[in-house]
Amino acid sequence: MTAVSAESVAPSVVTALYVQTRALHLEAERTGFIADMLRGAASRNGYALLLRNLLPAYHQIEDGLERHRDDPMLRPLARYRLARAPAIAADLAALTDDELPLLPEGEAYAQTIARAAEGDGSRLIAHAYTRYLGDLNGGQIVKRLLQKSLGLGPRELAHYDFSAIGELAALKTGYRQALELAGAAAADPEAIIAEGAVAFECNIALSIAVQRRLSGPPA
Numbered sequence: 001m002t003a004v005s006a007e008s009v010a011p012s013v014v015t016a017l018y019v020q021t022r023a024l025h026l027e028a029e030r031t032g033f034i035a036d037m038l039r040g041a042a043s044r045n046g047y048a049l050l051l052r053n054l055l056p057a058y059h060q061i062e063d064g065l066e067r068h069r070d071d072p073m074l075r076p077l078a079r080y081r082l083a084r085a086p087a088i089a090a091d092l093a094a095l096t097d098d099e100l101p102l103l104p105e106g107e108a109y110a111q112t113i114a115r116a117a118e119g120d121g122s123r124l125i126a127h128a129y130t131r132y133l134g135d136l137n138g139g140q141i142v143k144r145l146l147q148k149s150l151g152l153g154p155r156e157l158a159h160y161d162f163s164a165i166g167e168l169a170a171l172k173t174g175y176r177q178a179l180e181l182a183g184a185a186a187a188d189p190e191a192i193i194a195e196g197a198v199a200f201e202c203n204i205a206l207s208i209a210v211q212r213r214l215s216g217p218p219a
């Protein structure tokens, strides 16, 4: 049997993203509006405000992947077309008739992704990892929580419904593999791993901003 040298095995970008963001994931769960949601203390309006501010970020991920869909590196991700932006827009329409504000943190998150989509777009891998694996994992917990605490139904929870795309367990495995393939083809995996932390930090900042806006005086 021939020994495989450490150099010949490409390190897993997805594992590195997981390790890099593990502490930030814990922080995200314990901070701001996400923490309120986990305690069952979220309001319908608060959840709508969070979605309204995530929507531009999803547009940037999905438009960015679409623009790069013929590039060999991002093709495995782009072909999934997880299309959460239309699902979130539908949830928002079902949740409220109000025009909710785009907070500076929501705008900053979207702009961060827009910058990540420039050039070869490889840093989009980190943003797709953070949001989509989040939706496929913790998002399913959040969905059940919101069903219970706010009585939300399928019309308001399309964000977490992937049934039109595939079976959940298969999607989790398949999407992870697609992220892995894309990461292995990237010229600068370190930049992707660093961007993972940026993606979580954007989510934490947004969660804090949403909580602050809800507890503060109306603008």
Ligand code: HEM
Residues within 6 Å of the ligand: 014, 017, 018, 025, 028, 029, 034, 037, 038, 129, 130, 131, 133, 134, 135, 137, 138, 139, 141, 142, 200, 203
């Ligand atoms: C609402 C509170 C949250 C809960 C209860 C939660 C829960 C979970 C759970 C149980 C997993 C599976 C862990 C595993 O397989 O080892 C997971 C994975 C993940 N979550 Fe969360 N999560 C939450 C918030 C978030 C947020 C705010 C983000 C970032 C936007 C996020 C991003 C991720 C990612 C990227 C993964 C995949 C990790 C990996 O397998 O590499 N989660 N989450």
